Amino acid sequence: MKRSLSKIYLLIVAVTISFTSFAQNVRVKILATGGTIAGAGASADRAAYTAGKLPIDELLNAVPQIHKLAKITGEQVASIGSQDMSVEVWLKLAKRINEIFAKNEADAIVITHGTDTQEETAFFLDLTVKYNKPVVLVGAMRPATAISADGPKNLLDAVVVAADPNSQGRGVMLAMNERVFDAKSVTKTNSTSLETFLSTNFGPIGLIYDKKVQYYYTPVRQSGANTPFDVSKLTTLPRVDVAYMYADADPTALNAFVDAGAKGVVFTGVGNGNMNKKNYDAIKAATDKGVIIVRATRTPGGRVTLHDEVDDAALGTIVSDDYNAQKARILLMLALTTTTDKAKIQDMYFKY
Numbered sequence: 001m002k003r004s005l006s007k008i009y010l011l012i013v014a015v016t017i018s019f020t021s022f023a024q025n026v027r028v029k030i031l032a033t034g035g036t037i038a039g040a041g042a043s044a045d046r047a048a049y050t051a052g053k054l055p056i057d058e059l060l061n062a063v064p065q066i067h068k069l070a071k072i073t074g075e076q077v078a079s080i081g082s083q084d085m086s087v088e089v090w091l092k093l094a095k096r097i098n099e100i101f102a103k104n105e106a107d108a109i110v111i112t113h114g115t116d117t118q119e120e121t122a123f124f125l126d127l128t129v130k131y132n133k134p135v136v137l138v139g140a141m142r143p144a145t146a147i148s149a150d151g152p153k154n155l156l157d158a159v160v161v162a163a164d165p166n167s168q169g170r171g172v173m174l175a176m177n178e179r180v181f182d183a184k185s186v187t188k189t190n191s192t193s194l195e196t197f198l199s200t201n202f203g204p205i206g207l208i209y210d211k212k213v214q215y216y217y218t219p220v221r222q223s224g225a226n227t228p229f230d231v232s233k234l235t236t237l238p239r240v241d242v243a244y245m246y247a248d249a250d251p252t253a254l255n256a257f258v259d260a261g262a263k264g265v266v267f268t269g270v271g272n273g274n275m276n277k278k279n280y281d282a283i284k285a286a287t288d289k290g291v292i293i294v295r296a297t298r299t300p301g302g303r304v305t306l307h308d309e310v311d312d313a314a315l316g317t318i319v320s321d322d323y324n325a326q327k328a329r330i331l332l333m334l335a336l337t338t339t340t341d342k343a344k345i346q347d348m349y350f351k352y
């Protein structure tokens, strides 16, 4: 009896050791882009700060514990507040991530990023990274110099998520405030609070606690490995803008985007992607010219559905389904690199 108990004990020790060393052998590359997580202010108790000031090494120094979780390397891709995020940086990130996985330089990637446009970068990468390996975006709501800065804990948690073998094949994810979200449905919902990222239609796909992640579901929509979007040779994307509907809105902005050469416009309508007569007429003129107009909604949740109050066949429009305007724009920019066929583009909003 005693002997078999000690055998079981030895087995448990061996499994624990091999699991720990397995996790430590996972190579996680951190790509830094700036944001409040790398933000610095003059003093800890003042709100004023500049995003994207601190280099990757300083972010890592704030959480020495992460070296126990994985083999960490860092690379500075940009040093910007995410309000300055651009197509140029998106393409650079997507190309670099595909290269890292193609050359087997890392097993997983964490991207430090400002929160303002984090959901856009996450979604862009979700559609363009051709590997099923974990890619996790992370940020902070308080600058690194603030009292109770949230960046170090968020970074630690993001590495926990990246290094977990269960994180493969879930698309690009965003880890903040002990929650994991999928890139497709996550959105920033609060301008200043730590609890800002939510999925307005669904929930977090996982929860993080005590250096472990527990998953509950995975989106069924397809990600980069199964999309036709290949950015490897692209240096720019087709122009797509976003117009906004409100009571008595006139279509000046929409018309200006069309005149500026937009290949597509996401029209952020009211309710189920609805618009007044003035905008209806402007949209009709734009679709007649061949501009792709996608109806989205300014409501924080829900979908925009085909042929409800608006007859899409008559208006020549397509719908964003459950994508908010900023994500509908990204999908349209990428879709337009492959086709201008409206039916095919509409299909992409239901598939990805």
Ligand SMILES: NC(=O)C[C@H](N)C(=O)O
Pocket (backbone or CB within 6 Å): 034, 035, 036, 037, 051, 080, 081, 082, 083, 113, 114, 115, 116, 117, 139, 140, 141, 142
């Ligand atoms: N909390 C933040 O990261 C906000 C900052 N403006 C950024 O997006 O870079």
